Amino acid sequence: MNGDHASQEWVPLLVPDMPSPQVLMPWLERMHAARHYSNFGPLVRELESEFARRFDMPTDGLTTVSNATLGLELVLQALDLAPGSRVLLPAFTFVATATAVVRAGHVPVLADVDPDCWLLTPDMARAACSLTRVDAVLPVATFGMPHDMQAWQQFEQDTGLPVVIDAAAAYGSQWLRGAQGTLVFSLHTTKSLPAGEGGLVVSTRPGLAARVRQLSNFGINLDPRAGLPLGSLASMGTNAKMSEYHAAIGLASLQVWEAHAGRRLALQNDLMLEVDQVFGPGLVWQAPGTSGFQMAPTVLCPRLPDAAARLALEQACQAARITTRRWYQPLLQEMGVLRQRCMWLQTPNAQALAQTLLGLPFFLGLTLGQRLRLRDAIQSARCSEH
Ligand SMILES: Cc1ncc(COP(=O)(O)O)c(C=O)c1O
Structure with a gap:
């Protein structure tokens, strides 16, 4: 020794396992040539198309965000739960799972995890619901371990409670595999698909990803069919858009x-x-x-x-x-x-x-x-x- x-x-x-500046250059050149640096530019849209292909769903079933923490917060806001709703989540997770719930105006209810896979499972959530009132469930793909989405879809059907998976560390491991569900991924530099900072919301819930997209763009209405003037505020959003710089890194990371x-x-x-x-x-x-x-x-x-x-x-x-x-x-x-x-x-x-x-x-x-x-x-x- x-x-x-x-x-x-x-x-x-x-x-971090990030692409080098040299590898990024073709995407950065494209970005600069287009003079489009944020606001759902060509690179963000290309990245979203790539995700849609990989998740085998239409592009309006997903949206990029600036990070998973805001992705979680905006998904919770888009679910329109009553203020002060109780959201069940595992006690064993990163702080952001809980801070997103609090910042969305709700109360985290902390539950136990399975002793072997370290996940809050549907059976454990059912047991928790029999002990106390729960209004939504936010299981975590602990250290990237994927959840069984068929089982969570069944849970949603049985209980009527919305389920959102904090899949921050699980890009490439957590898929829907034909089930209904909502997933939030992180594209932080330490994660399996690094974009520096970034997040991805994937949802089969009708209109949810579009709602999150609008909330991530201050809550501004950009839909001519919405019955509101274009550019007026449709809801109280924030700025959680992914920039073209981050999309460039995401596209380069996706290639390898x-x-x-x-x-x-x-x-x-x-x-x-x-x-x-x-x-x-x-x-x-x-x-x-x-x-x-x-x-x-x-x-x-x-x-x-x-x-x-x-x-x-x-x-x-x-x-x-x-x-x-x-x-x-x-x-x-x-x-x-x-x-x-x-x-x-x-x-x-x-x-x-x-x-x-x-x-x-x-x-x-x-x-x-x-x-x-x-x-x-x-x-x-x-x-x-x-
Ligand atoms: C379980 C979990 N949730 C949320 C986050 C936050 O992700 P982001 O850094 O993209 O906001 C992390 C980050 O490590 C995480 O591990």
Whole structure:
């Protein structure tokens, strides 16, 4: 083991997988030639057409937005729920899932997640609905793990409650596969289809994507058939449009998506085997849900046997200058700002996850030297535990 860590560079947790300026140049040239830099220009429309083709739906079933957080907020606004509606979401998620609900004027109701796939499942949502009033459900595709949309469509039919999937990390993994549903993706630089900043709303709900598009353009009416003067305000929107610059990055990323996703999957498989081998039994990985597994993983997040083992690995990584992250921790109800705005149910599985999960470095370009340092750190954590 190399004892001289002080002189080593930190191993980062993530390194964005963004197209180079050279690769972007043809799209940027097109943008500049058209003198169209935002406001649903040619590149945004081309990107939306590409998405429509991939999701096998008409372009009016989707819209780009400036990020997933605003995408979620605007979808909630477009659903026209009564102010103060209760929106069920998992306690184990990124803060933006909950802040979008609060900013849309509603109350997050935090629920538990499945102990194996780490998702809020339709059965868990049904159980939550039998305990308290719920007006809408916002499940999260945790770390990109896709949801079973047939099952959520059935849930919507049985309960009458609208369901919106926060699929921020799940581009390329979460599809509708013929089901009805609403999905919100992030195109942030750390996600599987990076555009720098960006988001995508996909919905089979009649008129929903068009409504979100209008809300993302201040709420201005651009429809001559709407019975309102063109350019007048139809509803209280915001500015959440995707710029042509971001669409250029999205189009360039889309061109290499399959190849990069394949490399990410292969790397994840290799690293999981490696970590398992060095750690030995007791380490657990996120299990696939009933709809399969991630197609383009962006994190490596093992679950340690207990909090002491997690702390030992964290400390060994820190000593070896390897960045780690307690993803989605503390839980939402443990953050003061959210606590006063949320309701929550019993969340034993989420609490157990919060004590034992640890994000490890994961990015294309992780070097052999960095992988060896991670192996050493895991080994040293195991020794310190015994
Ligand atoms: C579950 C979840 N929801 C929402 C977001 C927010 O996405 P964006 O950065 O595009 O606003 C993220 C970002 O990491 C996320 O992980």
